[in-house]
Amino acid sequence: MIAGAIAFFIYALIVSKVMMRYKPPALVATSALMLVWLTTAFGLWFVWVR
Amino acid sequence: MRIGLDVSSLQHLRWRDYAVRFVFGGIVTALTGLIAGRYGPGVAGLFLAFPAIFPAGATLIEKQQREKKRRVGLDGTSRGRFAAGIDAVGAAMGTLGLIAFAILIWRFLPSHYSPAILTIAGLLWLAISVMAWRIRKAMKKLKAARRRKVT
Numbered sequence: 001m002i003a004g005a006i007a008f009f010i011y012a013l014i015v016s017k018v019m020m021r022y023k024p025p026a027l028v029a030t031s032a033l034m035l036v037w038l039t040t041a042f043g044l045w046f047v048w049v050r
Numbered sequence: 051m052r053i054g055l056d057v058s059s060l061q062h063l064r065w066r067d068y069a070v071r072f073v074f075g076g077i078v079t080a081l082t083g084l085i086a087g088r089y090g091p092g093v094a095g096l097f098l099a100f101p102a103i104f105p106a107g108a109t110l111i112e113k114q115q116r117e118k119k120r121r122v123g124l125d126g127t128s129r130g131r132f133a134a135g136i137d138a139v140g141a142a143m144g145t146l147g148l149i150a151f152a153i154l155i156w157r158f159l160p161s162h163y164s165p166a167i168l169t170i171a172g173l174l175w176l177a178i179s180v181m182a183w184r185i186r187k188a189m190k191k192l193k194a195a196r197r198r199k200v201t
Contacts, residue, residue, distance in 0.1 A: 004099030019135030030105035
């Protein structure tokens with residue numbers, strides 16, 4: 001859960017920056033950037049939890 | 051921006067909007083259970099912090115803000131998307147609280163009375179999230195004051 005929450009923090013920060021600067025549709029930004037959450041969460045899990 | 055509760059916005063939401071959030075949340079909760087059964091609690095724990103409701107919430111906020119502006123004859127697309135961005139900042143601040151919540155649970159739940167630890171962890175989440183928002187707000191004010199000084 002800690003790794004997932006860290007990944008969510010990074011994901012939400014990037015979504016906010018992208019939404020405020022480039023103003024894409026929210027669904028596009030939040031869905032496309034889900035890859036950031038997946039990469040960070042599983043990366044942390046692989047390095048730290050596994 | 052102040053943290054507040056605007057109950058009037060509930061009137062503008064349709065049942066479908068609530069249903070979307072519940073369905074997304076429900077699906078991920080059910081999936082987390084299935085993942086825990088197959089791959090163990092470590093991997094399943096990741097999905098306890100999966101952004102399941104967030105995309106639906108951000109999309110609905112964008113739509114609400116856009117329609118609000120349209121009612122007074124303005125476009126509102128840009129405003130709606132900016133509002134979704136602010137929603138994302140709030141989500142990030144809440145996640146800092148969630149990290150603290152998870153650490154407390156991890157360290158103390160196995161050896162202490164569960165309801166007490168869960169209550170304390172919930173309160174810690176609230177305190178850290180609000181504090182993070184306030185710190186961010188103070189930093190923005192400070193930056194704006196510095197910019198004004200330069201110009």
